[in-house]
Amino acid sequence: MDDSAQGSRARAGKRTDIRRANERVILQAAERVFAEAGFGGATMQLIADMAGLPKANLHYYFATKEELYRRVVEDIFQIWLRAADSFDDAPDPATAIGAYIEAKMRISRQHPFGSKVWASEVMHAAPVIQDYLETTLRAWTEGRIKAIQRWIDDGRMAPIDPRHLLYMIWATTQHYADFGHQIETLNAGRPLTDRQWKAATDSVKSIILRGIGLVAG
Amino acid sequence: MDDSAQGSRARAGKRTDIRRANERVILQAAERVFAEAGFGGATMQLIADMAGLPKANLHYYFATKEELYRRVVEDIFQIWLRAADSFDDAPDPATAIGAYIEAKMRISRQHPFGSKVWASEVMHAAPVIQDYLETTLRAWTEGRIKAIQRWIDDGRMAPIDPRHLLYMIWATTQHYADFGHQIETLNAGRPLTDRQWKAATDSVKSIILRGIGLVAG
DNA sequence: GTCTATATTTCGATAGAC
DNA sequence: GTCTATCGAAATATAGAC
Numbered sequence: 001m002d003d004s005a006q007g008s009r010a011r012a013g014k015r016t017d018i019r020r021a022n023e024r025v026i027l028q029a030a031e032r033v034f035a036e037a038g039f040g041g042a043t044m045q046l047i048a049d050m051a052g053l054p055k056a057n058l059h060y061y062f063a064t065k066e067e068l069y070r071r072v073v074e075d076i077f078q079i080w081l082r083a084a085d086s087f088d089d090a091p092d093p094a095t096a097i098g099a100y101i102e103a104k105m106r107i108s109r110q111h112p113f114g115s116k117v118w119a120s121e122v123m124h125a126a127p128v129i130q131d132y133l134e135t136t137l138r139a140w141t142e143g144r145i146k147a148i149q150r151w152i153d154d155g156r157m158a159p160i161d162p163r164h165l166l167y168m169i170w171a172t173t174q175h176y177a178d179f180g181h182q183i184e185t186l187n188a189g190r191p192l193t194d195r196q197w198k199a200a201t202d203s204v205k206s207i208i209l210r211g212i213g214l215v216a217g
Numbered sequence: 218m219d220d221s222a223q224g225s226r227a228r229a230g231k232r233t234d235i236r237r238a239n240e241r242v243i244l245q246a247a248e249r250v251f252a253e254a255g256f257g258g259a260t261m262q263l264i265a266d267m268a269g270l271p272k273a274n275l276h277y278y279f280a281t282k283e284e285l286y287r288r289v290v291e292d293i294f295q296i297w298l299r300a301a302d303s304f305d306d307a308p309d310p311a312t313a314i315g316a317y318i319e320a321k322m323r324i325s326r327q328h329p330f331g332s333k334v335w336a337s338e339v340m341h342a343a344p345v346i347q348d349y350l351e352t353t354l355r356a357w358t359e360g361r362i363k364a365i366q367r368w369i370d371d372g373r374m375a376p377i378d379p380r381h382l383l384y385m386i387w388a389t390t391q392h393y394a395d396f397g398h399q400i401e402t403l404n405a406g407r408p409l410t411d412r413q414w415k416a417a418t419d420s421v422k423s424i425i426l427r428g429i430g431l432v433a434g
Numbered sequence: 435g436t437c438t439a440t441a442t443t444t445c446g447a448t449a450g451a452c
Numbered sequence: 453g454t455c456t457a458t459c460g461a462a463a464t465a466t467a468g469a470c
Contacts, residue, residue, distance in 0.1 A: 015453085018453075019453090022453090035340070036341060036342065037257060037341065038255040038256065038257045038258065038337065038341065039255065039257070039258060040254060040255045040256070040257030040258025040259070041255065041256060041257025041258075041341075042257070043444085043445065043446085044445075044446065044447085045444095045445075045446095053454090053455095054454070054455050054456080055446090055447095055455095056447090056448080056454075056455060056456080057453085057454065057455075059446085059447060059448075060453075060454080063447090064446080064447080065445095065446065065447090116340045119336070119340065119395065119396075120255065120337065120340065122395075122396050122398055122399045123252070123333050123336065123337065123395055123396070123398070124253060124254065124255060124258075125253070125398045126398055126399070126402070130402070133399060133402045133403075134402060137399075137402075137403070138402070138403055141403055158427070160420060160423060160424055161416060161420045163403075164416070164417055164420035164421065164424075165420070165424065167389070167392060167393075167396075167400065167417075168385075168389050168392075168420075168421065168424060170392065170396075171388040171389045171391075171392030171396070172384070172385045172388045172389060174388070175384060175385075175387070175388030176384075178336065178339075178340055179336075179339050179340070179384075179387075179388070181339055181340070181342045181343055182339045182343070182350060182354075183384065185343070185347070185350045185351060185354075185355070186350075186354070186355055186358055186380075199378060199381070200381055200384075203377060203378045203381035203382070203385075204381065204385065206377060206428075207377055207381075207382065207385060207425065207428035207429060208424065208428060209428075210375070210427065210428045210429075210430070211423075211424035211425060211426075211427045211428025211429075212424060212427075212428075213427070232435080235435075236435090239435090260462085260463065260464085261463075261464065261465085262462095262463080262464095270436090270437095271436070271437050271438080272437095272464095272465095273436075273437060273438080273465090273466080274435085274436065274437075276464085276465060276466075277435075277436080280465090281464080281465080282463095282464070282465095
């Protein structure tokens with residue numbers, strides 16, 4: 001029987017659709033549980049409950065807990081990399097760095113669980129994504145350092161160390177996700193409002209851009 | 218038999234000395250294991266091996282894994298608070314904030330395990346030290362915000378949001394401990410040298426101080 | 435205060451009917 | 453592709469001799 005004869009999707013096939021949908025549900029539940037409990041504290045039972053599936057089904061889609069975790073971390077890394085595009089699409093330093101900070105702040109707000117899983121993975125010496133750090137991340141970082149150094153050499157910004165500027169942007173933007181609970185506690189126990197997120201983003205942009213000899217946009 | 222008749226220490230007592238020494242060894246091992254494996258990934262066996270003691274002895278000194286973990290987190294918080302003194306001992310903003318950044322960078326280097334345990338605790342919604350966040354940390358933060366705001370009102374620094382400045386200092390300095398593995402990977406796999414730590418500290422101070430309208434010292 | 439042996443629980447993973 | 457029942461491993465915690 002031809003798949004295309006069955007219904008809506010022409011090429012995918014029913015089995016593939018079910019698989020894709022279930023994987024999505026499981027991955028979302030896993031991201032949250034891994035973030036809230038850590039890899040060691042997370043249990044397949046917890047993830048299954050949050051996904052609304054029997055525990056055995058998780059093992060049907062992801063053979064082991066490690067495999068499920070690996071997929072969660074890889075997905076996060078992709079989102080993280082995509083934000084880097086905002087860096088390259090602008091030619092002048094203030095726009096480029098400002099846009100990059102804004103993109104990273106948006107990710108911290110939209111993917112707080114993913115950010116925590118990433119932080120946890122790196123804190124535990126990156127047992128799963130060490131190869132990404134050594135290849136993709138290292139290449140991206142070196143490229144951006146060169147771009148910033150060029151701006152400095154051209155006298156378009158203050159002569160700071162590009163590497164430590166990048167670390168500061170990563171640290172500060174991801175702090176709003178990873179330490180979100182602390183920030184919420186210091187905000188009278190309430191999550192940041194839209195207005196407060198904007199204020200945070202503006203503060204970060206303002207201090208960093210002025211700190212490297214540029215004006216905030 | 219009187220304790221003071223037994224030997225070196227007059228008031229402590231032999232039992233108390235042994236207890237103190239063993240607790241220290243256990244707490245140091247626990248700090249490292251909790252940092253490297255997370256609370257859920259850490260096992261009493263691992264901690265016992267690292268401390269060079271039988272597993273049962275850990276339970277003799279700390280009834281449960283939770284109790285041992287709580288002590289580790291509380292000890293770290295105390296170190297963290299002590300660094301805050303550098304903030305108050307200087308009257309002018311550049312000296313105060315510069316010294317605070319330096320103190321926090323020193324702690325990141327000297328207590329990387331503790332920093333990671335703290336980060337992990339906060340990322341998991343502070344199940345153990347939530348009360349500290351709501352009392353001690355909140356009070357300290359509000360006090361420092363007022364001090365910074367006074368400097369701004371007196372025209373001694375740029376009108377930035379003091380709260381987000383504090384978050385930036387915390388995030389950036391602790392990043393060198395919590396994400397130390399990533400930084401090491403991006404440093405050709407080698408830990409930062411003395412010289413590199415100094416360069417990092419200078420970069421952070423330079424960008425932040427200039428970013429809030431002050432000059433680096 | 436120390437340490438071996440073990441009780442008890444929990445978790446990851448699988449078997450096998452449907 | 454789904455789900456119940458369960459196995460086997462590993463972990464926390466304790467008992468009890470020394």
